[in-house]
Every structure is written in C-alpha cells, then in structure tokens.
Amino acid sequence: MFKGLCVCYTVVLLTFFSVSISGYWAFGNQAKGTILLNFLVDEKPLLPTWVLLMTNVFTFLQVSAVSVVYLQPTNEVLERKFVNAKIDQFSVRNVVPRLVYRSLSVMIATTVAAIFPFFRDINALIGAFGCIPLDFILPMVLYNVVFKPSKYSFLFWGNTIIALIFSALGVLGAISSIRQIILDANTYSLFANLILGFSEFLYSVYRLSSIFQEHKGREREMGTVAAPYMMELASEVYQKQEGVVAASSPPKQLDAGALFVLKSQGSWLHVGYHLTTSIVAPVLLSLPFAMALLGWVGGVICVALAALVTFYSYTLLSLVLEHQEKLGHRQLRFRDMARDILGPAWGKYFVGPLQFWICYGAVIACTLLGGQSLKFIYLLSNPDGTMKLYQFIIMFGGVTLFLAQMPSFHSLRHINLVSLILCLAYSSCVTAGCIYIGHTNNAPIKDYSIKGSTKDRYFGIFNGISIIATTYASGIIPEIQATLAPPVKGKMFKGLCVCYSVIVTTYFSVAMSGYWAFGNQAMGTVLYNFMGVDKPLLPTWFLLMTNVFTLLQVLAVTVVYLQPTNEVFEKKFADPKKDQFSVRNVVPRLIFRSLTVVVATFFAAMLPFFGDIMALFGAFGCIPLDFILPMIFYNVSFKPSKQSLIFWVNTLIAGVSFLLVGVGAVASVRQIFLDAKTYRLFANM
Numbered sequence: 001m002f003k004g005l006c007v008c009y010t011v012v013l014l015t016f017f018s019v020s021i022s023g024y025w026a027f028g029n030q031a032k033g034t035i036l037l038n039f040l041v042d043e044k045p046l047l048p049t050w051v052l053l054m055t056n057v058f059t060f061l062q063v064s065a066v067s068v069v070y071l072q073p074t075n076e077v078l079e080r081k082f083v084n085a086k087i088d089q090f091s092v093r094n095v096v097p098r099l100v101y102r103s104l105s106v107m108i109a110t111t112v113a114a115i116f117p118f119f120r121d122i123n124a125l126i127g128a129f130g131c132i133p134l135d136f137i138l139p140m141v142l143y144n145v146v147f148k149p150s151k152y153s154f155l156f157w158g159n160t161i162i163a164l165i166f167s168a169l170g171v172l173g174a175i176s177s178i179r180q181i182i183l184d185a186n187t188y189s190l191f192a193n194l195i196l197g198f199s200e201f202l203y204s205v206y207r208l209s210s211i212f213q214e215h216k217g218r219e220r221e222m223g224t225v226a227a228p229y230m231m232e233l234a235s236e237v238y239q240k241q242e243g244v245v246a247a248s249s250p251p252k253q254l255d256a257g258a259l260f261v262l263k264s265q266g267s268w269l270h271v272g273y274h275l276t277t278s279i280v281a282p283v284l285l286s287l288p289f290a291m292a293l294l295g296w297v298g299g300v301i302c303v304a305l306a307a308l309v310t311f312y313s314y315t316l317l318s319l320v321l322e323h324q325e326k327l328g329h330r331q332l333r334f335r336d337m338a339r340d341i342l343g344p345a346w347g348k349y350f351v352g353p354l355q356f357w358i359c360y361g362a363v364i365a366c367t368l369l370g371g372q373s374l375k376f377i378y379l380l381s382n383p384d385g386t387m388k389l390y391q392f393i394i395m396f397g398g399v400t401l402f403l404a405q406m407p408s409f410h411s412l413r414h415i416n417l418v419s420l421i422l423c424l425a426y427s428s429c430v431t432a433g434c435i436y437i438g439h440t441n442n443a444p445i446k447d448y449s450i451k452g453s454t455k456d457r458y459f460g461i462f463n464g465i466s467i468i469a470t471t472y473a474s475g476i477i478p479e480i481q482a483t484l485a486p487p488v489k490g491k492m493f494k495g496l497c498v499c500y501s502v503i504v505t506t507y508f509s510v511a512m513s514g515y516w517a518f519g520n521q522a523m524g525t526v527l528y529n530f531m532g533v534d535k536p537l538l539p540t541w542f543l544l545m546t547n548v549f550t551l552l553q554v555l556a557v558t559v560v561y562l563q564p565t566n567e568v569f570e571k572k573f574a575d576p577k578k579d580q581f582s583v584r585n586v587v588p589r590l591i592f593r594s595l596t597v598v599v600a601t602f603f604a605a606m607l608p609f610f611g612d613i614m615a616l617f618g619a620f621g622c623i624p625l626d627f628i629l630p631m632i633f634y635n636v637s638f639k640p641s642k643q644s645l646i647f648w649v650n651t652l653i654a655g656v657s658f659l660l661v662g663v664g665a666v667a668s669v670r671q672i673f674l675d676a677k678t679y680r681l682f683a684n685m
Contacts (some may be wrong), residue, residue: 019035021414021415023035023038024414025411025414026038036052036055036056036059039052071102071105071106074105075098075102075105078097078098078101078102078105079098082097082098082101083097083098127173129170129174132166132167132169132170132173133170136162136163136166136169137162137163137166137167137170140159140160140162140163141159141163143155143159144156144159144160154432154436154538154539154542155539253576254576255571255576256570256571256573256574256575256576256585257566257567257568257569257570257571257572257574258332258333258482258567258571259576259580260407260408260570260574260576260580260585261407261408261409261563261566261567261570262332262333262408262409262479262482262483262563262567263408263409263410263411263483264332264410264482264483264484264485264486265410265483265485266410266413266483266484266485267484267485267491268484268490268491268492268494268495268498269494269495269498270410270413270416270483270495271480271481271483271484271491271492271494271495271498272420272494272495272496272497272498272499273413273416273417273419273420273498274409274412274413274416274480274483274495274560275314275474275477275480275495275496275498275499276416276419276420276423276498276499276502276503277412277416277419277420277423277553277556277557277560278474278475278476278480278557278560278561279471279472279473279474279499279503280420280423280499280502280503280506280507281366281423281471281553281554281557282369282373282426282525282550282553282554282557283470283471284423284427284471284506284507284510284511285430285510285514285525285526285527285550286467286471286524286525286526287303287467287468287471287507287510287511287514288434288510288511288513288514288515288517288518288522288526288529289464289467289522289523289524289525289526290302290303290463290464290465290467290468290471290511291303291464291511291512291514291515291522292450292451292464292515292518292519292520292521292522293450293460293461293463293464293467294450294460294461294464294465295448295449295450296448296515298461298464299464299511299515300511300512302464302465302468303468303507303508303511304508306468306469306471306472307472307500307503307504307507309627309653310472310473310626310627311496311500312653313626313627313630313631313653314474314477314496314626314630315492315493315496316630316631316633316634316650317477317478317481317630317633317634318477318481318488318492318493318496319634319638320337320341320630320633320634320637320638321337321478321481321488321492322488322489322492323637323638324337324340324637325486325487325488325489330486330488331478332478332479332482333478333479333482333564333567334351334352334355334475334476334477334478334479334625334629335347335348335351335352335355336478337351337478337633338350338351338352338629341633341636341637342632342633342636351625351629354620354621354624354625355475355476355564355621355625356564356565356568357617357621358475358617358618358621358622358625359475359476359561359562359563359564359565360561360564360565360596360600361613361617361621362475362557362558362561363558363561363562363565363596363597363600364600364603364604364607365604366554366557366558366561367393367396367397367400367558367600367601367604368393368604368607368608369554370392370393370396370400370551370554370555370558371389371390371392371393371394371395371396371604371605372389372392373547373550373551373554374392374395374396374551375387375389375392376527376547377544377547377548377551378392380536380540380543380544380547381540381544389605389608390605390608393601393604393605394601394605396551396554396555396601397597397598397600397601397604399555400555400558400559400562400597400600400601401594401597401598403415403555403558403559404559404562404566404593404594404596404597405589405590405593406559407580407581407589409479409480409482409483409560409563410483412556412559412560412563415556415559416556416560418552418556419552419553419556419557420502422549422550422552422553422556423502423506423553424502424505424506425549426546426549426550426553427505427506427509427510428509429542429545429546429549430510430513430514430526430527430546431509431510431513433530433537433538433542433546434510434513434514434516434517434518434526435513435517436538437517437518437529437530437537437538438513438516438517440537442532442537443517444517444518444519444521444529445519446516446517446518446519447519447520447521448515448519448520449520450520451520459667459670462663462664462666462667463664463667463668463671465660465663465664466615466618466619466660466663466664466667466668467615469618469622469623469627469660469664470615470618470622471507472503472626473618473622473623473625473626474626475621475622475625475626476560476561476563476564477626477630479563479564479567480495510526514526514529517529527543527546527547527550530543531543562593562596562597565596566593566596569588569589569592569593569596570589573588573589573592574588574589606681607681613672615664615668615671616665616668616669616672618664618668619660619661619664619665619667619668620661620665623657623660623661623664624657624661627653627654627657627660628653628654628657628658628661631650631651631653631654632650632654634646634650635647635650635651
C-alpha cells in the first residue's frame, strides 16, 4: 500500500501543484470554478481549438474512469444484498441482478445530474460532512484506538491535533457550503442549461472554432508600448494626489531588467511573502549555536536587538524609497538608490558589485545546503548508502534549473507563500523536537556555561553576533519593494509586519528551545543535535518530515536570491521593446539563467566548505547593505537635524555596525584558518 501511495502522490505532486500554481499565476482572482472555462473569454478562445478539444477529450475519458471507480462501493452493497456467493460469479443467477441494479444505479445518477445541474453546491455540503471525517479524522482516531500510542508521544498528539483541526474545518466547510447554497438559491432551476461541466465547454469550443480562425495571429498592438510607462504614469497620479510637484519631463523608459524581472504588480501581502523568504531561511537553525556562544542573557538580547534594528533599518529604507517616488523618480534597485543618493560611483563600484556577489553567494550556499539536506534524508532512509554529496548537490541544482525560469520576481509570490508556510512548519518541528528531547531520559546534560579559553570566548562572542546579524539579513529590500504596484506608500510597512510576525514566531522559538535542550553542546545547525551520539533522538519519520520541509524552503530561498542576477542579465541581454516572451528575449533568458544555476551548482559541489567563505562575505556584505547604508540613505535624503534623536540613533547604529564588519571579518577569517585542514575539493562532507 505504501508503494502504491508513493506512485499516487508522485502523480498528485506533478499535477496538483502545476495546475494550481500555473492557473492562479495566469488568471489570478479571475480563475473560475474549472480552469477550462477561463480559456474562453468574451466568446474568444485563448488557445488553439485542437488544444482545447484534446484537453477536454483527455478530461472526459478520465472522468469516465473516476465515475466507474466511485461506483464500486455501491456495486459492493448491491452485490452483497442480491447476489448468491455460493454460486459462480458469472452464473445467470448472479449476472442478471448485477446487470439490473448496476444499470439502475447509473440511470438514477444520470437523472439526478440532469435534474439538478446545481448539485455541485449540494455535494460540497455532503463533502464537508463526509470526506473530511473519512479521510482526515477517522484515520487518526482509528490509529490511536488500535495502537494506543503513549499520551506523551508526538504521534498521539499529532493525530489528535489533526483530528481536531479538521473537525473544525468540517464545521466551517459545512457553514460555508450552506451559505453558498443560500446565495445561489435564486439561480437554481431543474434541468437548467448551466455552464458547469465539460460538455458545455466542448460545445462552446466547437461553436467558436470559426471565430477563432479569424483572430488567429492577431496580436495586442499596444501592450509592449504602454508597459514601460505604466509605473511612471501611476506614480504621476499619486504625486498629484499627494500634492507633490515634480519636474515636468517625459517618463523614463524602463530597461529590460526592471521591466521584465522587477514587475511592479504586487500587493503588500505579496511583499510580505517575498520578505519572509529572503530573511527567514534554514540558517535560523544555527541560532541555538549562536546562543551557546553568547549565553542566555547575551543571546536573548542579541536576537531581540537584531530584530528591532533590522525592522527599523528596513522601515527607513522603505521610507527613503517612498520619498524618492514622491519626487518623481522611483528607484527599483539598491544600486539605483546609491547612485541617486550618494553618487554614481557608489552604485557602480560599491553597492552594485557587493549586492551581486552577496546574492549569488547566497545561491551557492543554498545549493550546498539543499544538497546536504538531500543527503541527510538519503542517509536516514539508507544508512549504508554510498552516494556522495556532490551527487545530491547536482540533483538540487537540477530542480533549481527548472524554477530559475520563472519570469519575474512577482511570479514567485505563490512559491514564497508556500515558503512562508514551510518555514513555520520546520520551525515548529524543531521547537517541538527540542522540547521533547529536553524532557526525555536521553536528554543531554544541560550546561549553559560558555566553553573555551578567554580568547576563544571573545572570538565566540563576535562570531555569535555575526551569525545572528546574518540570519536577519536580506540585501534585496529595494528589489522587493520594486514589485509593489504604485503607489507604494505604506505597503512596504505592512509587508514588513507580516514578515516580522513570522520572524518573532520562528527565531525566538528555535533559538530558545534549542539552547534550552542542548546548552553549550548546540551544533552549527540544531538538526545535527537530533542525531544524538549513537542513535537519533527523534523518530526517523519526524526527522525526515522536518528535513523535507527545510529542503523545499531552501529551494524557494535559492530562487529568490537568483533575482538580482536575473535582473542584471535581463538588463544586459534582453530587448525591452520586444515582448517578454518573444523568441528574441526567451532564448538569452533561458541560456543565461541556466548558465547561472549550472555555475552555482558547480561551485557548491566543488567547495563544500563554502559556508565558511560565505560567513566572510556576509560580514563585508550583509551588514553594510542592511545595517549601515539604510541609516546613511535616510540621513542624506531627509537631512534630520543634527540635534535630533533620529540622526544620532542612525549614526550610532551605522557606527556600531561598521565595527561589527571588522570584528565579524576577523572572526570569519580565523574560523577559515581553523577549518582549513579539513578543506578538500568535492569533499563528501
């Protein structure tokens, strides 16, 4: 059965996610009850007729199979009632009632379907009372009753929580279904000719096939001309509403990088998803290790202070961007901000290269981490396996190669929503695992003293602060704000609130539970602590689930940090005057994005110790971009009085952060020297 489920869910993952994500990406909130109905707009098919016919024939044939499958329980009941089991299955005595009652079942179902074309609303109510109990509640109850797991076990409480949650969902679903029936009741009529299913759709395709031929080859003429100016026009309207007077000049045409990759179409909620994915990554699992270097007081203070400072810093950055938009020149990239505020050289020679290498370094580091997660999952299920780390890195790179072709930052919004859910999921798993281990008999001895000599302790403090600062780093705040549809005022702050709600939930729970459970024995990532000395401290299925959540979220983080690289190549090699999906633009996009992923995968496989190198990059890159430059940008743009509190707070944060750059760099270089003897190219670490 397990193997059969694996086959089934392979198909489920391939079909459900591809259809739901692509359909919502294409039609947004205009998606209809069945996506096929979206393929006809104002009596004009959006796809070739042969494609629509082929799709519907496939659907029709598969629906026939599904209908027969769901007839089997009815057949079984009737067979049990009217067939004689002592006589041969195909005897006249058994074939006749089978033929009669099965035919009658189908005729009744067909009649009810024809009389009640609105039966789907009724079936939704039946599903709330039937499907949820049968598939989500009863399996949990049956397992707990049959196997009687300990009331202190994860399995017992996991099953109980799932059963309770879906009991509530069943009630809510029933209420929602009843409400929908009441809302739609005035449209109900027997034998109504409703556009509900595939037969009506097929008829529409047939009827419109001649119309389609007339429209075949016709292109939208104004799309590529109007697109570059859309953002500037909206900004101009906003300026008039706000009473801001800007210099009269024709709108500046956007380059291909801004036009195609940094599409300004998102809402504040989408920005919240992007921000969360760019900041809340599996690197947060190193927070218990950072706490072990700082102790309870120092660790909690640093984690809380870093949250406050980065929230403040990113808010200042968004205010500067809003201010620039009011002045009539919206900035879409970090290097644009540096160029306009500090001067051309700052954008071209400092901020631009720094951000590019930090983001691309993050892609390499995430690819390495994804390969390590895959290997961890492999060894859990096959402890004697012989596959090497570089093989898993290549597998991870293959999936990234596919996701890297997502056309724009905005198109990642649904992936990043899933990423947000995944980071909550694995953080909850880690927190629950730490609490469980801390209460078991196999719990490690809790020692909260800071280990090492005086020199080691000082370097440990600097290293811990650098780790915490890096976990809050983003480096792409302006690019994320660029995805907002204008006007942008106030939207970024709402997105930051979404992001930091997740940060507070995940960072503090993982940091404190991990340090509480393992003390100064906390490792570089708390997942390693779960493996214990001789055997895993948690059930294998739990470790697998946690690592799968982590692996999937790393994929989303990797794709997010590819966007600055994509934008640079798109600006260089794409033509903004041609359509984004024209052959002229698709071919170089495919080549350079694929090349970017291949190079990152190669470096991740060749340098499995890249994490140490990335720590050095982080000290020189993340801290300036996220802690220093926002303060400078604000003070230069708004020119607060030198006697004001905000001026000195910004100056103090920038000064302290500048010191942290030097200290973090020294600590990172020292760690590289300490670990250098273990470095080998393509090592199986």
